[in-house]
Amino acid sequence: MNAVTTPLSPEELSLIDRYWRAANYLSVGQIYLMENPLLREPLKPEHIKPRLLGHWGTTPGLNFIYAHLNRVIKARDLDIIYMCGPGHGGPGMVANTYLEGTYSEIYPDISETTSGLQKLFKQFSFPGGIPSHAAPETPGSIHEGGELGYALVHAYGAAFDNPDLVVACVVGDGEAETGPLAASWHSNKFLNPTRDGAVLPILHLNGYKIANPTILGRSSDEDLRDLFSGYGYEPFFVEGHEPAAMHQAMADTFDRVFDRIRGIQRNARENASSDGMPRWPMIILRSPKGWTGPKEVDGKKVEGFWRAHQVPVANCRGDEGHRKILEDWMRSYDPDDLFDGDGRLKAELSALAPQGERRMGANPHANGGLLRKELLVPSIHDYAVEIGERGSKQVQSTEILGHYLRDTLKLNDASQNFRIFGPDETESNRLGSVFEATDRVWMEEIEDYDVHLARDGRVMEVLSEHLCQGWLEGYLLTGRHGLFSCYEAFIHIVDSMFNQHAKWLKVSRELEWRKPISSLNYLLTSHVWRQDHNGFSHQDPGFVDLVANKRADVVRIYLPPDANTLLWVGDHCLRTYDRVNVIVAGKQPESQWLSMDEAIAHCKAGAGIWDWASYEDNTIAPDVVMACAGDVPTMETLAAVMLLHEAIPDLKIRTVNVVDLLALQDPAQHPHGLDHQAFDQIFTTDRPVIFAYHGYPYLIHRLTYRRTNHDNIHVRGFIEEGTTTTPFDMTVLNELDRYHLALEAIDRVPGLAEKVPDVINALKAKLIKHHDYVRRYGEDMPEISDWRWKR
Missing domain, CATH: 3.40.50.970 (Thiamin diphosphate (ThDP)-binding fold, Pyr/PP domains)
Structure with missing residues (x-):
């Protein structure tokens, strides 16, 4: 631990420690209890949840940081949001937003009373309740805790173009082992102190993940200092386990760190000659995993070890000894010293939390839609391509x-x-x-x-x-x-x-x-x-x-x-x-196909018949529908339509293009889905549909399986064939090219193949010619590369 002063007076130290104990108490209660929230009677089996779900190990450290950030916000009137990296730190985030009053404002049923506490506890990881991680339901959160690795990069994204915002980002040492998080440390190379806010990374090392030590947790302070100095940060260390000393150390470190942040920003914003990347501060906090929890359970080490990760005492309903451990653990926080007779946080502790939007759970940056302004965009008509022919x-x-x-x-x-x-x-x-x-x-x-x-x-x-x-x-x-x-x-x-x-x-x-x-x-x-x-x-x-x-x-x-x-x-x-x-x-x-007015109408519809590329008698159904989705499939489909019309002029062909892929889906499954009547008018109810698709063919079948004519939809797309070759050869390898599409159409129109064997042979001959040409000359045949639509 760095040599520190004692910025907290005895009274301030007592208050912040009691606030931290309150957050820890609420966190444990959420994991374990469904009744008797303030232990106003001895703990009984029926007070305990039948299924214990949650993660304790990281939570006391998260609560410790939250309490000290509250102090900084109040003392300096700062705009701070809390990014909770440790995935299942949900008990702590819910506890702290409840203590500051935000939670009850958003969810009035979870009131600041004894009955509200009982509901708060029961809902956690309970059917019909809330998840165990910091989820969208958690006030103050913009970071989904269900997967590790992204907290720090989210923090930087939040800070860009937010000059007055500080994002305090807690990175767990398990999370720090992921590739995305390791790369995220480089985000400081993109943060401009003149116009952006600040990110304060807090690397929380409690030494263990689910069942193993962590890499950074076992690293020496010297190695960590070298590592993060190399990333471009100025690391500050806070480490220990004795609460009073840790509170003083954290308060002192936060004071110095926020002075650094203010100095960096002031220098950048007031000194026009300042240039280059500043060395932003970060904190490395070492505290025991499961801090303040049971030291041992059944003779096995818990606090400061991976056994504290999830539920340290597992059989509290069925084992009287386990239940006593839980009760002693919860009573060690002295809930009567924290909550009044009505179950409300005592006034002197409630006064420690910031007010209004300065509360981290109520900060509008953590509910970004409150701040969102409509994007100014130019008219697309100013960029319209005049397509000519x-x-x-x-x-x-x-x-x-x-x-x-x-x-x-x-x-x-x-x-x-x-x-x-x-x-x-x-x-x-x-x-x-x-x-x-x-x-x-x-x-x-x-x-x-x-x-x-x-x-x-x-x-x-x-x-x-x-x-x-x-x-x-x-x-x-x-x-x-x-x-x-x-x-x-x-x-x-x-x-x-x-x-x-x-x-x-x-x-x-x-x-x-x-x-x-x-x-x-x-x-x-x-x-x-x-x-x-x-x-x-x-x-x-x-x-x-x-x-x-x-x-x-x-x-x-x-x-x-x-x-x-x-x-x-x-x-x-x-x-x-x-x-x-x-x-x-x-x-x-x-090639360009649609004028701007046509493009607008087509996109709004999502899919439609291209009459200008169709050869059909509108009084009867076509012989075949040539459908496409994607730019290259569209070109190959139109080329196939030309080939078929030139070779078989009497063949009635309808050309359909899909721009909004999910328009293919049943409208009961997707709001953009074409209604069944419109779909049938486009794709018919009984004619073969040759569908040239940009991606893997099965997706088209998935989207259209409820459609009347699904059995007649034959999809060609990417079939996992590829190499370094010519553009047209890529389509041939996957049988998405014009020749395969034309052959498919002939094969699917009943009786047509027997009538046009010469056309089939000519198309197959083109494929052979193509194969030989590209492998001899290394480029596509001129008739392919120079192809243009004509009618």
């Missing part, structure tokens, strides 16, 4: 969207509530025009030959999808807007982060007090069909399958086939809230 113009669709995003950045420059995130790929993904409005943020040294690096940039690039996702989540959850651009194959890296955020949205949408936040918007480009140069490792369209698993009111999936549809989709997604929007669009030059 259909398919004649070749445009990089994401480049057009980049112009729109550039001007969105400009429009929101004053409010500073919009950022673009991506793993070093903004330029690669053809969004480079945003650099006309801003630069990449960079707080490390900048060389004179560097390009688009600046301290005040609003594009955030780092080669970690985890950090991009986490920063964006923290940014959105505190009321701002953003876009995450990524290569399609590697967005899988954040699958579980998407899961957690989608779950958060699902629950928070059901809580009236949680106000809507801006949607999490993904732009997935450099996609599977244009990763021919990078090869098989870069070819995977499966992220949308994961997204489609989530609750229908949370997720949306868009596959715009050209620039004008991409503009509408991008604009629409940036305007939405409480959603996860996934946009898949190519960055390579591609």
